[in-house]
Amino acid sequence: MSLDPPTYLASLQSNIRQRPIPWEGQVRSGTLTEEQYSKIRAVDKTKKPEQRKEIVEGDLVGYSSLFVGGSGKPGVLESAGKHANVTQYVLVLLSDLLDAVPSLAKAIFKSNDPYQHFLPLLKSNSTEDPIPLLTSHAVANLMTLARDESKATQQALPLILSYLSGLAKSTDAGLQDIAVQEYSAVLFGHVSRQQFWNQRSETIGPLVKILQTAAGIGSGGNSSSSLWSGANSNGNGNRPAGFEGSLGGGVGLQLLYHVLLVMWQISFEAEAIGDELNDEYDIVVLYVQLLRLSPKEKTTRLILSTLYNLLEKNQRSLLPTAVLARLPSLLDNISSRQLTDTDLLEDMQSLKDMLEEYTKTKTTFDEYVAEVQAGHLRWSPPHRSSVFWAENARKILDYENGELTRKLAEIMSQPWDNDKQVLAIACNDVGCLVKEVPERRFQLEKVGLKRRVMELMQSEDENVRWESLRALGGWLKYSFEQQ
Numbered sequence: 504m505s506l507d508p509p510t511y512l513a514s515l516q517s518n519i520r521q522r523p524i525p526w527e528g529q530v531r532s533g534t535l536t537e538e539q540y541s542k543i544r545a546v547d548k549t550k551k552p553e554q555r556k557e558i559v560e561g562d563l564v565g566y567s568s569l570f571v572g573g574s575g576k577p578g579v580l581e582s583a584g585k586h587a588n589v590t591q592y593v594l595v596l597l598s599d600l601l602d603a604v605p606s607l608a609k610a611i612f613k614s615n616d617p618y619q620h621f622l623p624l625l626k627s628n629s630t631e632d633p634i635p636l637l638t639s640h641a642v643a644n645l646m647t648l649a650r651d652e653s654k655a656t657q658q659a660l661p662l663i664l665s666y667l668s669g670l671a672k673s674t675d676a677g678l679q680d681i682a683v684q685e686y687s688a689v690l691f692g693h694v695s696r697q698q699f700w701n702q703r704s705e706t707i708g709p710l711v712k713i714l715q716t717a718a719g720i721g722s723g724g725n726s727s728s729s730l731w732s733g734a735n736s737n738g739n740g741n742r743p744a745g746f747e748g749s750l751g752g753g754v755g756l757q758l759l760y761h762v763l764l765v766m767w768q769i770s771f772e773a774e775a776i777g778d779e780l781n782d783e784y785d786i787v788v789l790y791v792q793l794l795r796l797s798p799k800e801k802t803t804r805l806i807l808s809t810l811y812n813l814l815e816k817n818q819r820s821l822l823p824t825a826v827l828a829r830l831p832s833l834l835d836n837i838s839s840r841q842l843t844d845t846d847l848l849e850d851m852q853s854l855k856d857m858l859e860e861y862t863k864t865k866t867t868f869d870e871y872v873a874e875v876q877a878g879h880l881r882w883s884p885p886h887r888s889s890v891f892w893a894e895n896a897r898k899i900l901d902y903e904n905g906e907l908t909r910k911l912a913e914i915m916s917q918p919w920d921n922d923k924q925v926l927a928i929a930c931n932d933v934g935c936l937v938k939e940v941p942e943r944r945f946q947l948e949k950v951g952l953k954r955r956v957m958e959l960m961q962s963e964d965e966n967v968r969w970e971s972l973r974a975l976g977g978w979l980k981y982s983f984e985q986q
Contacts, residue, residue, distance in 0.1 A: 509684060511677040512640060515633055519595045524588060534583050536576075542569045543579075543596065552603045559600055563610040570597055571614045580620040587634065590624070594637040601644045608648035618642070618659040625666045636681065639666055643685040652694040660698045663689070668705035671713075676758055679713070683761040690768040699769060700776050703783075707769070710762050711784045717754040718792045756798065763793075763805040770812035777817035787813065787821055788877075791828040794837070803837070804847040811850045814857060822861045823873025827883075831858045868895050872902065875910050880928040887931075896939035900946055908936075912950040915959075923964040930956055930967065934974030944978060953978060 526544065529535045535543075542565060546555050559566050564573070570593070572578035583589040600607055611617050624638040642663055646656060670682035686706070689695050699706050769776070780786050790810050797803040810830075814821050825831075834855050842848055871885045885891045899907050911929055919925045933952050937944055947953060956978075959971040 509677060509681045512636065512681055515636070516595045516598070519591050519633075519637075520599075522588065522592070524592055529583070529586070529589060534586055534589065535579060536582070539569055539579050539582070542566060543593075546596070546600065555600065555603045559604040559607055563604075563607060566600065566607060567610040567614065571611055571617050571620065573614060578620055580624070584620075587632075590634055591637060594624075594634070594641050597641045598637075598644055601641070601648055605648045608645050608651075611645060612649045612651050612653070612655075616655060617645070618655055622659060622662055625662060635666060636670075639663060639685055640681075643688040646695075647688045647691060650691060652692050657694060657698070660689070660695060661702065664699060664702050664706055668702070668709060671706070671709040676753075676755055680755075680758050680761060683710070683758065683765055686765045687761065687768060690765065693772070696769055696772050697775075700772060707766075707780075707784070710765060711786070711789070713754060713758065713762050714766075714789060714793060717759050718789060718796065720789075756802075760799075760802055760805070763802055763809070767805045767809045767812075770809045773812045773816040777813045778820050780813070781817075781821055781824065787824045788828045788879075791825065791830050791833060794830075795833055800842060800844045800847060803842075804844050804850070807847060807850040807854060811854050811857075814854070818857070818861065822858065823865075823869065824877045825858065826862060826865070826870075827874055827877055827879075827881075831855070831862065834858070867891055868898060871895070871899070872907065875907050875914070878910070878914060879922075880914065880925045880932075882924070882928060886928055886935075892935040892939050896936050897943075899936065900940060900943050905946060905950070908947060908950050908952065912952055912955065915952065915955045923962070923967055926959055926962065927964070927966040927970040930959060930970035930974045934970070934977050937974065937977040941977075 526535070526540050530537060530540050542562075545558050549555060549558070567573065568576060568578065570578050570580060572581060579593050580590060583593065621638055621642050625635045627635050642659070645651075664686075667682040667685055670678045671686075673679055673682075686699070690699060769780075773780075787810070790806055790813075794803065794806045794810070797806055810825070814825055834851060837851065838855075842851075867885050867888075868891075870883065871891070874880060874883060874885075880886075885895075911932060915926060915929045917925075933947060933956055936947060944953075953975075956971045956974045959967050960975065962968050962971065
C-alpha cells in the first residue's frame, strides 16, 4: 500500500536535492571515481522520471554497484563516507531512483551484503543529523520493492526496527508518522511481521500508547480500568467526546490512520500472536473503544478488519472479551449509520455473524468465566444471582484446577484506583463461594483471598468495605460452626 511521504521528510529531501555539490572537486579529491560521477551526472541532469527510468534500466548492474559496490569496487556510500553533504545527496538520489525504477531494488539485493554500508549510517551522535532518517527511508524502500526476506534482511531488520522505534517514541508527531509509515512499508511478509512482534516492547508498545491517547486514556491512570469503563458506557457516562476536530491527546487523524494500518498488518499473524497481544495490551477492549469513537470510514474500516482478524483466529479466547466489551450492541449501533465502504460493511457483517453464533451457545457460567479471565469485573447478572452461585460455585472452584480463584486473587491484588467497584465485586464473589462451598475455604485461603479481603476492610471506598465485611462474615460464621 503506497502512502504519501510525511511532510517533514519530503521537505528535507527537497532541500537536499537543491543543494549544489562540487562534483568535479569530489572527483579530484578521490571522494568519487570518474565512473561514479558519470552515473550520478547522467540521472542528475534529467529530472523526468521516464528518462531516468530508461537510463537506469539500461544499466541496472552499474547503478547497483554505484550504491553498494561490486566487482571489488567500493560503492559511493563507502567512498564518500566522511562527506555528509555527498552522503545525504546519494541517499535522496537512491530513494528517487527506487521510486522511478523499482527493479533497481532487486538488482541491489544481488550484492553479497546489500546492507553493509547502510546500517552504520543509522547511528549518529546528533539528533539533528538527517542521515539516519534518510537511510531508514532508503532501506525501507529497498526492502519493500524487493520483497526481500533473505538472511541478510533478517539480520538487518532488528537494527532498522530499533532505529524506527526511537522515532515512534518521540514527542514530535512528524517523526512518529515517519516511523509508522516505514513500519508499514517493511511489514509485507511473515518474516518482518514476526520480527516486529519479537521486538514488541520497542515496536508495538509505543503504537498502543498512541492509540490509548487517541481513545482518551491518559498515562496517569489505570489504562485497563479506563478502557473497560469506556467499553461499558451507555453513552451517558464520562468518556472521551470523540475524535472530531482534535483527537484525544492531540493525536492527528493521519497519524491515527497510519498506526491503525500497521496494527492491521500485524493482525495477519493473529493465529500466533492474538492471545498474547490481548493479554499484554488489552487490544480487544481498546479497539472496541476506538470503534466507538472512530471519526471516519477509513479508520472504522481498519478497526473492524483488525478486530475480525484477531477474533476469527482466536474465537475461544477472544470472543468472550469482545462480548463483555459490548461489541455486539456497538455493531448494531454502527449499522444504523449511512456507510458506503463495501469492505467495511462486509467485515462488519462477518463480525456480527461470528458474535451471533458464539452468543447462541454461551451459558451464564461461560459469561462469568470470560469476565474473570478478562481481568475486569462489572456488576453483570451472575454476581447478584443466588441461583447462579448455587449451581456454579463448585464448578468455579474446580475450573481448570483452580484457575478462576487464582485469577480472582490476581485481580484483587491490584489497587484499581480508578475503578474501586472491581474490588467490591471480587469481595462479593469470594463471599458467595464461601457461602456455597464452605468446606473449600482452604482453596481460597491458599491463594491469599482471605488475607486480601481482610485488608480491604480498611478501604476508603464504602462499597469495598461493605462487601469485604460480608465476605469475611461468611468465613467467620463457618469457622465458628466447625468449632
